[in-house]
Amino acid sequence: MPSxxxxxxxxxxxxxxFNHTGExxxxxxxxxxxxxxxxxxxxxxxxxxxxxxxxxxxxQSHEPEFDYLKxxxxxxxxxxxxxxxxxxxxxxxLSTNDKTIKLWKITERDKRPEGYNLKDEEGKLKxxxxxxxxQVPVLKPMDLMVEVSPRRIFANGHTYHINSISVNSDCETxxxxxxxxxxxxxxxxxDRSFNIVDIKPANMEDLTEVITASEFHPHHCNLFVYSSSxxxxxxxxxxxxxxxxxxxxxFEEPEDPSSRSFFSEIISSVSDVKFSHSGRYMLTRDYLTxxxxxxxxxxxxxETYQVHDYLRSKLxxxxxxxxxxxxxxxxxxxxxxxxxxxxxNNFFRMFDRNSKRDVTLEASRExxxxxxxxxxxxxxIGGKRRRDDISVDSLDFAKKIxxxxxxxxxxxxxxxxxxxxxxxxxxxxxxxx
Amino acid sequence: xxxxxxxxxxxxxxxxxxxKEALEVDAWWLDPGHPAVTQAPxxxxxxxxxxxxxxxLHHSLRQSEPDLRHLVLVVNTLRRxxxxxxxxxxxxxxxxxxxxxxxxxxxxxSSDTILSASMxxxxxxxxxxxxxxxxxxxxxxxSPPGRxxxxxxxxxxxxxLLGPATGCLLDDGLExxxxxxxxxxxxxxxxxxxxxxxxxxxxxGPGKEGAPELDEAELDYLMDVLVGTQALExxxxxxR
Numbered sequence: 001m002p003s004x005x006x007x008x009x010x011x012x013x014x015x016x017x018f019n020h021t022g023e024x025x026x027x028x029x030x031x032x033x034x035x036x037x038x039x040x041x042x043x044x045x046x047x048x049x050x051x052x053x054x055x056x057x058x059x060q061s062h063e064p065e066f067d068y069l070k071x072x073x074x075x076x077x078x079x080x081x082x083x084x085x086x087x088x089x090x091x092x093x094l095s096t097n098d099k100t101i102k103l104w105k106i107t108e109r110d111k112r113p114e115g116y117n118l119k120d121e122e123g124k125l126k127x128x129x130x131x132x133x134x135q136v137p138v139l140k141p142m143d144l145m146v147e148v149s150p151r152r153i154f155a156n157g158h159t160y161h162i163n164s165i166s167v168n169s170d171c172e173t174x175x176x177x178x179x180x181x182x183x184x185x186x187x188x189x190x191d192r193s194f195n196i197v198d199i200k201p202a203n204m205e206d207l208t209e210v211i212t213a214s215e216f217h218p219h220h221c222n223l224f225v226y227s228s229s230x231x232x233x234x235x236x237x238x239x240x241x242x243x244x245x246x247x248x249x250x251f252e253e254p255e256d257p258s259s260r261s262f263f264s265e266i267i268s269s270v271s272d273v274k275f276s277h278s279g280r281y282m283l284t285r286d287y288l289t290x291x292x293x294x295x296x297x298x299x300x301x302x303e304t305y306q307v308h309d310y311l312r313s314k315l316x317x318x319x320x321x322x323x324x325x326x327x328x329x330x331x332x333x334x335x336x337x338x339x340x341x342x343x344x345n346n347f348f349r350m351f352d353r354n355s356k357r358d359v360t361l362e363a364s365r366e367x368x369x370x371x372x373x374x375x376x377x378x379x380x381i382g383g384k385r386r387r388d389d390i391s392v393d394s395l396d397f398a399k400k401i402x403x404x405x406x407x408x409x410x411x412x413x414x415x416x417x418x419x420x421x422x423x424x425x426x427x428x429x430x431x432x433x
Numbered sequence: 434x435x436x437x438x439x440x441x442x443x444x445x446x447x448x449x450x451x452x453k454e455a456l457e458v459d460a461w462w463l464d465p466g467h468p469a470v471t472q473a474p475x476x477x478x479x480x481x482x483x484x485x486x487x488x489x490l491h492h493s494l495r496q497s498e499p500d501l502r503h504l505v506l507v508v509n510t511l512r513r514x515x516x517x518x519x520x521x522x523x524x525x526x527x528x529x530x531x532x533x534x535x536x537x538x539x540x541x542x543s544s545d546t547i548l549s550a551s552m553x554x555x556x557x558x559x560x561x562x563x564x565x566x567x568x569x570x571x572x573x574x575x576s577p578p579g580r581x582x583x584x585x586x587x588x589x590x591x592x593x594l595l596g597p598a599t600g601c602l603l604d605d606g607l608e609x610x611x612x613x614x615x616x617x618x619x620x621x622x623x624x625x626x627x628x629x630x631x632x633x634x635x636x637x638g639p640g641k642e643g644a645p646e647l648d649e650a651e652l653d654y655l656m657d658v659l660v661g662t663q664a665l666e667x668x669x670x671x672x673r
Contacts, residue, residue, distance in 0.1 A: 070497075070498070071497070072497050072498050073497075109660075111660065112660070113656045113657075113659070113660050116653050116656070117649035117650075117652060117653055118649055118650060118653050119653065131649065134649060134652070136652060137652065137653065137656040139659075139660070160501060161498075161500070161501070179501040179502060180501070207501075207505060208505060208508075208509060209505065210501050210502045210505050212502060229502050229505055229506055262482060262510055262513050262514055262517075263510065264513075265506065265509050265510065265513070266506045266510060269502070269506060316482070319482075319485070319510075320485060322489075322503075325502075325503055325506065
């Protein structure tokens, strides 16, 4: 990107995802582009650049399309990226916009053949009369070139907007979910998909609930979960029936009568669901909290963490400006001991499940200086105010951290703050209060 | 009919027109029997929230492709507000005080039918369009369990450069013919150096059946296959 380019709406990051080793980090943006970062190997010669992430490849994944039948423009915004487990030297990922999923293959080329018999250096055919001897072309090293090519296009599978994709642990299939349906695809087959969940009512007037997120279980290839706008989670078993409209387990917390309001349903809508690495728990994010659920207990979550409870008294304003509909994501660390989620004012929150301590940090230019230690932030509601506290009323609701990702093994986190990407190596044990 | 000096907003005009049509529509979210009309002046907070929700709903409905989640949440919230405003005991409707614009009153009284009509018509449109766009499977809703969603629907992909799998493959030359025969998921490492990360060449074979006596060509071809620098190959990524 030219350095003089002004940040535009197309640069707003819409998804962030580490691959399975954490070596690569992919981001998607509103303009349909994917940028992949690669972690530089630690080198003794340059101890300061310990495993930093540099741009590895950039490509245009989706373009805006026009649906002639409905006279609608289909946004090119990348909603989700999911990496496939690496099976050979190439890397593969799935990227999706509202309607179409694409499988991309990323390969490296660092050698070039030289000494062709029939072609000259520029690739033009030689005059055969000048060829008097035979030579064996040799491979010579060249500057690393990263090549990206679309291997599959999974189109026409969704009438409604795709909100999530998830690769199965069998590494052969994946699912895509829109507001009302979930489809199962085989990675090698593009002209056909299998519908496994359909919550569209026979009479659309009866529509009261939509699917908000879905994910395959990390180890059991027959299990997946999907969340709804009413705050419920449904665990489904593909072995029980071909059609998983009927759930195996329903996870739902009864509404707290003391905090009931007009907005109860909106704030209970689950915006993200993630299985723990162990596969034993699920993490959900709704507007004000993150919750940990035990797969063995459907009645209520085992842990609830307040992300920004100080907003509870502001719900009316947040409904007015539509912020109450913001969809925040959540993430586990590699050992499932810490959970993370974003908030407003470029704040993000981390909760240590063992010590029950939590911290609020800010993704800002001041904190982005290399090796600067992030300072914990605090939002004050009233009463005593410390010097660096932020008051609730001065929070910037335009600065929302919706997308965050945690390295699968190490304490490295990627935070998308509008059109900026921050990568922090965070020492989890300190700075908690 | 209107209070003095009150501008008649376009939205309200539309609502008035819809109201006339909508009276016969079943108000699906009302209690059966008596339509829910406020008996007393509505609670101020609920009323403003109600108006706000109605505005949001109309704004959402006017989108070419509304966000279903947003729509459903707003509608459900509206129902909650409306339920809290409607009394449990049914009484004959009381004429509103002249200070309140009668248009707003009509809105309040018939909002349920208007909303239900708007909502119903929109969602019906969505489902009809879905029926059209999935022409090969018009009964997608009623298909048997484990429904496969069939083939490529009427090709709207004229602008889709990468096209559905059943599109015109020959446009891409020989490369396109083998686009779907991707063995990369099952790459064999037997004879290709791991660092190359290349596909073994069955897809290249049929296109390159040269005469075996051209040794130079064979060597070059072998190198081409090893490295993948065929003439038909896509140019390397330029970066941005």
